[in-house]
Amino acid sequence: MSDRLKAxxxxxxxxxxxxxxxxxxxxxxxxxxxxxxxxxxxADGRKVLDGTAGLWCCNAGHTRPKIxxxxxxxxxxxxxxxxxxxxxxxxxxAANRLIDIAPSGMDHVFFTNxxxxxxxxxxxxxxxxxxxxxxxxxxxxxxxxxGYHGVNFGGISVGGIVxxxxxxxxxxxxxxxxxxxxxxxxNAFTRGEPEHGANLADELERIVTLHDASTIAxxxxxxxxxxTGVLIPPKGYLQKLRAICDKHGILxxxxxxxxxxxxxxxxxxxxxxxxTPDIITxxxxxxxxxxxxxxxxxxxxxxxxxxxxxxxxxEFFHGYTYxxxxxxxxxxxxxxxxxxxxxxxxxxxxxxxYWEDALxxxxxxxxxxxxxxxxxxxxxxxxxxAGQPTxxxxxxxIKAYERGxxxxxxxxxxxxxxxxxxxxxxxxxxxxxIREVLRMID
Ligand code: PXG
Ligand code: PLP
Numbered sequence: 001m002s003d004r005l006k007a008x009x010x011x012x013x014x015x016x017x018x019x020x021x022x023x024x025x026x027x028x029x030x031x032x033x034x035x036x037x038x039x040x041x042x043a044d045g046r047k048v049l050d051g052t053a054g055l056w057c058c059n060a061g062h063t064r065p066k067i068x069x070x071x072x073x074x075x076x077x078x079x080x081x082x083x084x085x086x087x088x089x090x091x092x093x094a095a096n097r098l099i100d101i102a103p104s105g106m107d108h109v110f111f112t113n114x115x116x117x118x119x120x121x122x123x124x125x126x127x128x129x130x131x132x133x134x135x136x137x138x139x140x141x142x143x144x145x146x147g148y149h150g151v152n153f154g155g156i157s158v159g160g161i162v163x164x165x166x167x168x169x170x171x172x173x174x175x176x177x178x179x180x181x182x183x184x185x186x187n188a189f190t191r192g193e194p195e196h197g198a199n200l201a202d203e204l205e206r207i208v209t210l211h212d213a214s215t216i217a218x219x220x221x222x223x224x225x226x227x228t229g230v231l232i233p234p235k236g237y238l239q240k241l242r243a244i245c246d247k248h249g250i251l252x253x254x255x256x257x258x259x260x261x262x263x264x265x266x267x268x269x270x271x272x273x274x275x276t277p278d279i280i281t282x283x284x285x286x287x288x289x290x291x292x293x294x295x296x297x298x299x300x301x302x303x304x305x306x307x308x309x310x311x312x313x314x315e316f317f318h319g320y321t322y323x324x325x326x327x328x329x330x331x332x333x334x335x336x337x338x339x340x341x342x343x344x345x346x347x348x349x350x351x352x353x354y355w356e357d358a359l360x361x362x363x364x365x366x367x368x369x370x371x372x373x374x375x376x377x378x379x380x381x382x383x384x385x386a387g388q389p390t391x392x393x394x395x396x397x398i399k400a401y402e403r404g405x406x407x408x409x410x411x412x413x414x415x416x417x418x419x420x421x422x423x424x425x426x427x428x429x430x431x432x433x434i435r436e437v438l439r440m441i442d
Contacts, residue, residue, distance in 0.1 A: 035062035052408040057289030061419040070334030091324035094332040108303040111324040112294035115257035115283035116150025123154045126218035138217040146180035148227035188370040197234030213248035223269035226258035229413035230379030252277040261285030264375030265349030288335040293328040344420045348376040358431045365438045378416040405433040
């Protein structure tokens with residue numbers, strides 16, 4: 001990298017940063033200038049252990065050679081090709097490689113550029129699917145409280161995060177929400193899937209009764225809710241959702257933007273829970289976070305329902321300028337090669353018991369009121385400072401960064417999702433940083 005890009009910029013005003021306290025950041029900027037494997041390097045030359053795989057996306061760690069080379073080679077060979085009515089080989093190769101690792105039956109892929117776009121794509125597919133089959137009255141979409149499905153209008157409508165919704169008008173109509181499954185009184189400090197709460201899936205029956213099944217197109221949930229603090233589904237809950245959807249002809253969409261690509265120790269959360277949805281939305285890990293790309297996986301029956309009518313007509317009026325961009329497609333292939341070479345899609349399963357013990361060793365440390373874990377995901381929920389929610393966890397984030405560990409906080413919850421290449425020694429290091437931080441903060 002050029003020295004110019006490694007230097008601190010002299011003016012931070014122009015860039016309006018996403019999901020950031022801009023004024024606070026610009027007073028004391030935290031800047032990464034390089035990265036490799038499990039570490040970032042800051043502008044002042046410190047190494048920071050990555051406890052969050054960037055933003056849950058760098059599952060293979062940083063600046064991995066096969067991915068870098070794939071991108072470099074592709075950029076020099078074919079930089080861009082029109083995405084509509086034209087193709088290029090890497091796009092088809094990437095799609096084929098993706099369905100090889102997808103749950104059986106998910107045999108077509110639609111490319112997008114982010115998780116948010118994958119969600120919009122899946123919701124539109126669900127509506128159009130019913131319409132092409134002659135059930136165009138199925139227009140309702142069901143999401144869940146505390147769900148995160150990106151930031152576009154469909155996603156925030158089915159999503160359940162108040163701050164992401166309240167400023168933006170009336171959103172999509174015809175949306176209803178399941179209750180979230182977070183029951184701390186009953187399930188605090190559970191290791192893995194909690195015992196209590198499967199009955200919350202029955203709320204879907206209530207919603208179906210209220211609106212009538214014939215009006216409902218799809219249910220969308222994260223198998224494990226990530227953004228709102230790692231809410232793990234109660235045992236049997238997802239199976240129940242699947243059964244209710246089947247009973248009423250409703251499509252089930254799993255939003256696997258975080259859980260996809262090995263995060264739970266299986267390729268997808270659908271594999272982990274043994275529940276196959278009709279559509280899976282992904283992004284992040286599809287290219288190891290290196291180049292924007294998302295992928296929506298669909299069952300054959302959905303794809304095939306569109307493949308009727310005159311063959312010269314476009315079947316699905318949807319797509320992005322950068323759907324299956326050549327460089328993103330190459331990054332995807334390089335990423336899947338890396339996952340395969342290093343067994344990363346299942347490595348989480350080997351590490352999960354060690355990870356679980358390390359996380360739960362924080363029980364009893366100051367402020368800790370719950371600890372949750374599944375695969376290589378963890379959450380440490382802190383008691384908020386009275387009247388100042390989020391402040392305690394944010395203080396932990398800053399202290400951890402200063403000590404040399406990147407963690408992520410949402411509300412007063414510390415969320416962890418390290419790259420799947422983490423070693424046991426690095427797990428200890430990460431947890432020890434957090435232990436020290438918890439003892440330091442107010
Ligand atoms: N669905 C789910 C389940 C997600 O977790 C999105 C959709 C949107 O993806 P894009 O690529 O449009 O950001 C996400 C993204 C966090 C955090 O710290 C989580 C996400 C993004 C950034 C931060 O919890 N999830
Ligand atoms: N806005 C305008 C004016 C456009 O011409 C286009 C695409 O051609 C878009 C938005 C959509 O952009 P994208 O395909 O990158 O999502």
